[in-house]
Amino acid sequence: MPVSSPETEWIWFNGRMVPWESATVHVMTYALHMGAAVFEGIRCYDTPRGPAIFRLDAHLLRLADSARMYRMPMPYDPGQLAAACHQVVRENRVRSAYLRPLAFLGRGPLGTNPLGKPVEVIVAALNWGTYLGTGALEEGVDVGVSSWQRLAPNTMPTMAKAAGNYLSSQLMSIEAHRHGYAEAIALDSSGLLSEGPGENLFLVRNGVLFTPPTAAAVLPGITRDTVITLARELGLEVREQTAPREALYVADELFFTGTAAEVTPIRSVDGVPVGSGGRGPVTAELQRLFFGLFDGRTEDRWGWLDYVSEAPASGAAAPPDATDPELAAV
Numbered sequence: 659m660p661v662s663s664p665e666t667e668w669i670w671f672n673g674r675m676v677p678w679e680s681a682t683v684h685v686m687t688y689a690l691h692m693g694a695a696v697f698e699g700i701r702c703y704d705t706p707r708g709p710a711i712f713r714l715d716a717h718l719l720r721l722a723d724s725a726r727m728y729r730m731p732m733p734y735d736p737g738q739l740a741a742a743c744h745q746v747v748r749e750n751r752v753r754s755a756y757l758r759p760l761a762f763l764g765r766g767p768l769g770t771n772p773l774g775k776p777v778e779v780i781v782a783a784l785n786w787g788t789y790l791g792t793g794a795l796e797e798g799v800d801v802g803v804s805s806w807q808r809l810a811p812n813t814m815p816t817m818a819k820a821a822g823n824y825l826s827s828q829l830m831s832i833e834a835h836r837h838g839y840a841e842a843i844a845l846d847s848s849g850l851l852s853e854g855p856g857e858n859l860f861l862v863r864n865g866v867l868f869t870p871p872t873a874a875a876v877l878p879g880i881t882r883d884t885v886i887t888l889a890r891e892l893g894l895e896v897r898e899q900t901a902p903r904e905a906l907y908v909a910d911e912l913f914f915t916g917t918a919a920e921v922t923p924i925r926s927v928d929g930v931p932v933g934s935g936g937r938g939p940v941t942a943e944l945q946r947l948f949f950g951l952f953d954g955r956t957e958d959r960w961g962w963l964d965y966v967s968e969a970p971a972s973g974a975a976a977p978p979d980a981t982d983p984e985l986a987a988v
């Protein structure tokens with residue numbers, strides 16, 4: 659959930675830094691009509707050594723994979739996009755932020771064939787706090803199982819972080835909020851556990867950590883991978899395996915993971931308290947290790963933190979050009 663205003667001053671737009679209000683597109687942009695966009699959500703944390711972007715390489719790899727699945731030729735390579743991510747943090751003078759790289763198809767005939775349309779790219783930095791509301795990280799959230807199932811295999815790729823997939827997420831969110839829940843959990847097309855609208859799902863039962871596999875219509879989450887790695891560090895057994903809906907009602911602990919949601923405990927599902935009805939000990943320990951990465955209590959032995967230096971990286975976009983006619987209006 660955005661805190662105060664999510665807006666920052668500059669957006670990187672096709673290789674240039676553009677004022678927030680001027681980073682606009684035409685109403686006939688193909689992506690608006692056809693959902694032809696792939697994107698990422700990346701957090702930059704305020705660490706004792708300065709702002710650091712978390713798992714930037716993994717996010718940019720997933721962006722490239724998403725584009726590849728849709729045969730969308732990326733006009734910028736991961737090195738250039740990494741420089742753009744650093745630049746929006748540096749030039750917006752933010753210490754923490756939610757970064758949004760997005761590649762979308764621009765102007766062109768509105769047929770269903772996307773090939774040959776221009777690919778445009780932005781990277782924005784947003785001011786974001788805790789995603790699922792104040793107190794969510796400590797107290798947990800109340801969720802409901804959605805009547806909407808996730809995409810069936812061979813319909814649309816769920817491994818892609820593509821704009822169109824979020825129509826499914828929106829239906830889930832609308833229903834969850836209508837029922838008074840903070841978030842939803844979806845089943846896949848075979849009725850097995852999948853994920854939240856923007857989060858992966860973890861269950862703890864008898865000290866073992868379970869999470870639905872990629873084949874259960876989930877986005878291969880980078881926070882999911884982080885938590886699996888940290889759990890194995892703790893000596894926990896982690897199983898990526900399918901699970902039925904009823905596993906939710908007998909789990910000792912449940913939690914969501916995601917860049918936005920971070921590690922959020924779930925305290926009830928469909929009105930049934932999870933375990934003792936609060937944050938469980940395994941969730942608390944994983945949160946401690948996860949958030950410890952950003953305040954220095956957990957050593958970053960994996961090189962997951964990408965520090966944003968004060969000096970521009972090579973490949974950074976040129977500063978805004980005041981003579982640019984598109985900028986002259988602002």
Ligand SMILES: Cc1ncc(COP(=O)(O)O)c(C=O)c1O
Nearest residue numbers: 856857858877879880881916917
């Ligand atoms: C549908 C969906 N599942 C899971 C996740 C969690 O992925 P990550 O941890 O990479 O943010 C997200 C968020 O990106 C998502 O949108």
